[in-house]
C-alpha cells in the first residue's frame with residue numbers, strides 16, 4: 001500500500017476528483033499536472049485546479065477474479081475505465097452492479113468508498129469508486 | 136429549548152447499503168429459529184454494508200445528496216457533526232474525512248458525536264444552537280452507523296447499517312425545527328468498553344426503565360413545553376431498535392399506527408442505530424405536505440432522548456427538482472446475502488483470533 005504522506009498529498013484528487021486545466025489550451029488533466037505537456041512553457045503557472053462533476057460513462061470494463069489481497073473481501077470485483085463529462089478518463093471500481101448488467105456507455109457517478117487499509121491497525125484509505133445512475 | 140431565531144432543515148438525504156440478510160439465515164447458523172426471532176422483533180430483513188462501506192462513506196453520500204437538495208456549495212458549510220457509535224477510528228474524527236470529501240475544509244468546525252443511538256439528534260441540537268445564535272450560516276448534522284452484535288447474540292438479528300444527513304440553516308427552509316427538548320439519565324442498559332468489538336447489554340433492563348421511560352418522558356416534556364399533544368401532529372418518528380418498541384411507545388403516548396408508519400423502516404432494514412431516527416424522519420419528509428407537523432423522539436442507551444417539534448414548509452414540494460433518491464427508492468434496492476457472505480463482509484471470521 002502507498003505510504004501515508006503520498007496518500008495525504010493526493011487526498012483532494014482522490015476524494016473529490018480534482019484535476020487541472022491548462023488556461024492556455026483549455027485541456028484538462030487528471031491527475032492534476034503542474035505543466036501542460038502540449039503548451040509546456042506557456043502553461044507554467046497557468047494551470048488551474050478544477051473539480052470534476054463526478055459523472056461519466058463506462059468506456060471499458062473487466063472483472064477481476066484474483067485480486068490483490070487488500071481487496072479479497074470484494075472478490076470478484078469490476079474495474080472500469082470511465083470517461084468523465086469533462087473528457088478525462090479515470091480508472092476505478094464499479095460497485096452496486098453485477099457484471100451482466102454493465103455495458104460500455106453506461107452512465108455512472110463517483111461515490112466515496114474504502115479503497116483499502118494500511119493494516120488492521122493502520123490508516124484507512126478512502127477514495128472514489130463508480131456506481132450506475134439513471135439518465 | 137426553543138431556538139432564538141427561526142432555524143430548520145434546508146436539505147436532507149439518507150443512504151442505506153443495498154445488502155440484506157434475513158433473520159432465518161442468521162438463526163440457522165446458531166441452531167435457533169430465526170423466523171420466530173424475526174417475528175418477535177418485527178424485523179423481516181436487515182441491511183448489511185459492503186466491505187468498502189463504513190460510517191465515513193455512508194455519511195459522505197448522504198451529505199452530498201443533502202447539499203444537492205439544499206442547493207448549497209461546500210464553502211457555505213460552517214460546521215459538520217457526525218453522530219455514530221461505529222466511527223471507523225477510535226481516535227481520528229469521521230467528521231474531518233467527511234468534510235474533506237465534501238471539499239468543505241479547512242474553514243469550518245467539525246467533530247464526532249457519540250451517544251449510542253441518539254448521537255445524530257444531538258448533532259441536530261448543536262447545529263440548531265449555532266444557527267439560531269447567528270454563529271454559523273449552515274451546519275451539517277449526520278447520524279450514521281454500521282453497528283454489529285456479537286455472533287450468536289440476539290442483537291445480531293437487528294444491528295444494521297445506514298444514515299442520513301441534514302443541512303441545518305435559516306431561510307428557505309424545507310421544514311422548521313420549532314422546538315426541542317431532552318431527557319437524560321445515567322442508565323446502564325447497553326455499553327461497549329473501549330477496545331471491544333461488540334457491545335454488552337443489560338438484557339431485560341433495555342426495555343421499560345430505558346427505552347420506554349426516556350422516550351415517553353421526553354415526548355411528554357415536549358408536549359408540556361409546546362402545549363401540543365399527539366392530535367396536533369400528522370406524523371411521529373421514534374427510535375426503532377426493533378419493530379416492537381416504537382409501536383408500543385407510540386400507542387402508549389397516544390399516536391396511531393398511521394402516524395408512525397411512514398417513518399418505521401426497521402422492519403425492512405433493521406436497527407440503524409444513530410441512523411434510525413434521521414432515516415425515519417427523512418422517509419417521513421419524503422411524503423409530507425406543506426403545513427404538516429412531525430414529532431421526532433430519538434433514544435440513545437446510557438441513556439437519553441431528544442424530541443423535536445417540526446413543521447414542514449411549502450418548499451418541501453421543490454425537493455423533487457433535485458434528482459436525489461427518496462428513502463423508499465434507496466431501500467427498495469436490495470440484494471439478499473447468505474450468512475457466510477455476511478460473515479465475510481463483517482469480518483466475523485477472524486483468521487488471527489483476536
Ligand SMILES: [Zn+2]
Nearest residue numbers: 022025036039
Ligand atoms: Zn495547454
